[in-house]
Amino acid sequence: MSYEYEAGSCNINRYQQRRRYLMSAIGFGAAGIMSLATYSFDLQPLMTVGVLAALIAGFEGLYQGRFSFCAGFATKGIRSKGEEDETEEVPEEKLDEDREMARRIHYYSAVSAIFLTAVFYAATFSGTV
Numbered sequence: 001m002s003y004e005y006e007a008g009s010c011n012i013n014r015y016q017q018r019r020r021y022l023m024s025a026i027g028f029g030a031a032g033i034m035s036l037a038t039y040s041f042d043l044q045p046l047m048t049v050g051v052l053a054a055l056i057a058g059f060e061g062l063y064q065g066r067f068s069f070c071a072g073f074a075t076k077g078i079r080s081k082g083e084e085d086e087t088e089e090v091p092e093e094k095l096d097e098d099r100e101m102a103r104r105i106h107y108y109s110a111v112s113a114i115f116l117t118a119v120f121y122a123a124t125f126s127g128t129v
Contacts, residue, residue: 009067012064013080015080071105
């Protein structure tokens with residue numbers, strides 16, 4: 001399967017996209033387990049840092065899969081080529097667009113995770129802190 005490379009908008013194939021969705025599911029699952037444990041066992045509010053980290057990983061996978069764009073590939077200056085794990089270098093003139101999109105994905109992930117963590121923190125510890 002081949003696809004047309006679009007700088008700043010698509011640097012992974014379907015196989016890589018599925019891997020990002022798997023990363024998302026693992027991140028959200030870990031956040032859910034930590035949230036449930038924090039709430040159920042009345043753990044310290046500091047546990048929300050772990051929830052935040054897991055949510056960031058979950059949102060990174062979600063946004064990378066949704067946008068068909070890997071932020072790590074953009075940082076390395078590579079893109080998917082052909083099937084599965086094959087990669088090739090991105091031309092130098094297209095790296096700026098790719099890296100801008102990577103920063104945007106990191107920003108979206110951080111903002112989304114911070115928002116959900118704040119909601120979780122408020123709901124769980126509003127009467128105890």
